Amino acid sequence: MSVLVIAEHDNSEIKAATLNTITAARQIDGDVHLLVAGANMDGAMQAASQIHGIAKVLKADAPELGHHLAENIALVIVELATNYTHILAPASTFGKNVMPRAAALLDTQQISDISAVVDADTFERPVYAGNAVATVKSSDAIKLITVRGTTFDPVKAEGGQPEVEDVAPKGDAGLSSFVGLEASESDRPELTSADIVVSGGRGVGSAENFAIIEKLADKIGAAVGASRAAVDAGYVPNDYQVGQTGKVVAPDLYIAIGISGAIQHLAGMKDSKVIVAINKDEDAPIFQIADYGLVADLFEAVPELESKL
Amino acid sequence: MKILVPIKRVVDYNVKVRVKADNSGIELANVKMSVNPFDEIAIEEAVRLKEAGKATEVIAVSIGPEKAQEQLRTAMAIGADRAILVQTDAPIDLGGVEPLAVAKTLKALVDKESPDLVIMGKQSIDDDSNQTGQMLSALLGWAQGTFASKLELGDGNLKVTREVDGGLETLELKTPAIITTDLRLNEPRYAKLPDIMKAKKKELEVLAAEDLGVDYTPRLSIVKVEEPPTRQGGGKVADVDELIDKLKNEAKVLS
Numbered sequence: 001m002s003v004l005v006i007a008e009h010d011n012s013e014i015k016a017a018t019l020n021t022i023t024a025a026r027q028i029d030g031d032v033h034l035l036v037a038g039a040n041m042d043g044a045m046q047a048a049s050q051i052h053g054i055a056k057v058l059k060a061d062a063p064e065l066g067h068h069l070a071e072n073i074a075l076v077i078v079e080l081a082t083n084y085t086h087i088l089a090p091a092s093t094f095g096k097n098v099m100p101r102a103a104a105l106l107d108t109q110q111i112s113d114i115s116a117v118v119d120a121d122t123f124e125r126p127v128y129a130g131n132a133v134a135t136v137k138s139s140d141a142i143k144l145i146t147v148r149g150t151t152f153d154p155v156k157a158e159g160g161q162p163e164v165e166d167v168a169p170k171g172d173a174g175l176s177s178f179v180g181l182e183a184s185e186s187d188r189p190e191l192t193s194a195d196i197v198v199s200g201g202r203g204v205g206s207a208e209n210f211a212i213i214e215k216l217a218d219k220i221g222a223a224v225g226a227s228r229a230a231v232d233a234g235y236v237p238n239d240y241q242v243g244q245t246g247k248v249v250a251p252d253l254y255i256a257i258g259i260s261g262a263i264q265h266l267a268g269m270k271d272s273k274v275i276v277a278i279n280k281d282e283d284a285p286i287f288q289i290a291d292y293g294l295v296a297d298l299f300e301a302v303p304e305l306e307s308k309l
Numbered sequence: 310m311k312i313l314v315p316i317k318r319v320v321d322y323n324v325k326v327r328v329k330a331d332n333s334g335i336e337l338a339n340v341k342m343s344v345n346p347f348d349e350i351a352i353e354e355a356v357r358l359k360e361a362g363k364a365t366e367v368i369a370v371s372i373g374p375e376k377a378q379e380q381l382r383t384a385m386a387i388g389a390d391r392a393i394l395v396q397t398d399a400p401i402d403l404g405g406v407e408p409l410a411v412a413k414t415l416k417a418l419v420d421k422e423s424p425d426l427v428i429m430g431k432q433s434i435d436d437d438s439n440q441t442g443q444m445l446s447a448l449l450g451w452a453q454g455t456f457a458s459k460l461e462l463g464d465g466n467l468k469v470t471r472e473v474d475g476g477l478e479t480l481e482l483k484t485p486a487i488i489t490t491d492l493r494l495n496e497p498r499y500a501k502l503p504d505i506m507k508a509k510k511k512e513l514e515v516l517a518a519e520d521l522g523v524d525y526t527p528r529l530s531i532v533k534v535e536e537p538p539t540r541q542g543g544g545k546v547a548d549v550d551e552l553i554d555k556l557k558n559e560a561k562v563l564s
Contacts (some may be wrong), residue, residue: 017363034461049530070453093456093471094474096455096456097455098443100439100441100442101453102447103409105447110440113439118532122532126433128320129438131325131337132328132536132537134403135531136532137530176454179468179479179480180474190548228492231492232492232493239474244437247490262524270540273562274560277541289544293543305553
């Protein structure tokens with residue numbers, strides 16, 4: 001039997017988390033297929049047909065799939081499901097939106113956000129904001145799973161020669177329609193796959209002050225993140241949020257600036273290889289998990305750090 | 310317009326949880342319990358729609374132990390008109406009532422109450438699954454607007470702005486529909502004492518889980534629950550120069 005991975009893409013390119021999800025799939029079974037569902041997706045198909053480690057790319061190309069509406073994509077997944085023992089997607093806002101809908105239609109209890117594959121039925125997943133790790137064993141015939149990308153290495157984006165097969169579209173469920181996307185434009189690396197992340201918190205104080213965080217990030221080629229407090233205060237857009245309910249990151253270097261370190265934030269970054277904390281409050285909980293803590297006024301320390309790097 | 314708001318009793322978000330000594334789950338004895346924070350946002354949104362004259366009735370529902378009545382009273386203190394508890398002694402965090410079973414229970418309540426809209430939290434902070442709203446909309450064949458940061462109600466449809474990885478996405482949904490809340494949808498109010506007193510007199514119906522005909526046998530068995538590996542932190546540097554030196558020469562993460 002085979003494993004199906006649902007590709008996350010924007011019709012022009014495949015998102016990096018898809019490659020990590022394929023690695024998780026390969027730990028379950030070597031025969032991995034990739035579903036690319038969208039519209040006008042030459043770019044995404046071009047990229048998909050070169051991915052290493054997959055045997056087949058299933059192409060579902062139809063206008064109603066163009067905006068990746070859960071109601072429509074779930075129908076395609078359900079149609080394909082009986083050919084597979086496992087169906088995996090990244091635990092991104094895309095996968096979190098689509099997969100449970102397909103799971104319910106298949107009467108399957110989804111396993112969310114797995115961080116390890118123990119065997120074909122058994123998986124580890126963080127619960128309680130990462131304060132515990134549960135090992136769960138599924139008794140469902142078809143297992144639907146979302147994958148925490150940071151705990152699986154990506155497969156190579158190139159070098160593969162999967163065969164490509166067309167999948168008949170299932171039509172428009174007629175329940176929802178796309179109105180618009182207010183995209184955050186940035187030339188910086190993607191937050192969840194960046195080698196370095198520089199994050200700011202409430203201590204940064206204002207949207208204007210956040211410029212010093214961004215300046216440091218740009219100097220060292222880092223992505224920019226934020227704590228919930230900074231997003232709630234309107235310093236930065238929602239998609240900067242790192243934490244239990246935002247994005248999960250595990251870069252080589254995470255620099256937390258003006259972030260106190262609530263458990264909900266730690267849940268999203270504590271697997272980073274090296275953690276630096278800069279905060280003027282020496283009792284801030286972030287220092288307990290930081291490899292290098294600097295007790296200092298961020299408005300002095302951050303520009304100094306930026307100028308000396 | 311009638312709005313159904315499912316809520317969950319969870320460990321308070323400020324509590325540092327501990328794994329049970331026998332690795333079977335999380336220690337819940339004598340731990341402060343609260344309304345799941347995302348569900349509180351859902352109640353607030355529904356109550357605001359009622360206050361704006363767009364909704365006529367807000368019904369809070371929950372699945373859990375007898376004590377989950379406390380959380381339903383909180384929902385009614387915020388402004389829900391009445392409440393329904395589907396009582397069960399099965400665990401509701403891990404190894405008991407799972408999201409699919411919750412969605413099936415909620416479907417039975419939707420069939421009974423015929424709401425025009427269901428607003429619920431996007432995830433509960435115990436199990437962190439983020440599934441129930443999507444599953445409920447699948448079972449009902451309704452549209453889903455997940456991770457909502459803004460709602461605009463029209464006639465027979467609604468516009469929802471969603472927090473997605475690339476920014477903010479706006480969808481138009483046919484109603485009835487399911488909305489799951491994200492953090493920025495609103496800031497829930499603190500219930501005032503007179504409202505807390507008033508909530509004690511509101512109707513709270515208790516149903517037995519068995520009466521709704523939903524099977525709570527778990528599909529996922531808990532093999533074990535463990536503490537995550539602890540991180541050895543606490544290192545300090547004196548100044549920016551020492552920090553740069555350590556990052557370059559000790560951690561070797563900067564060149």
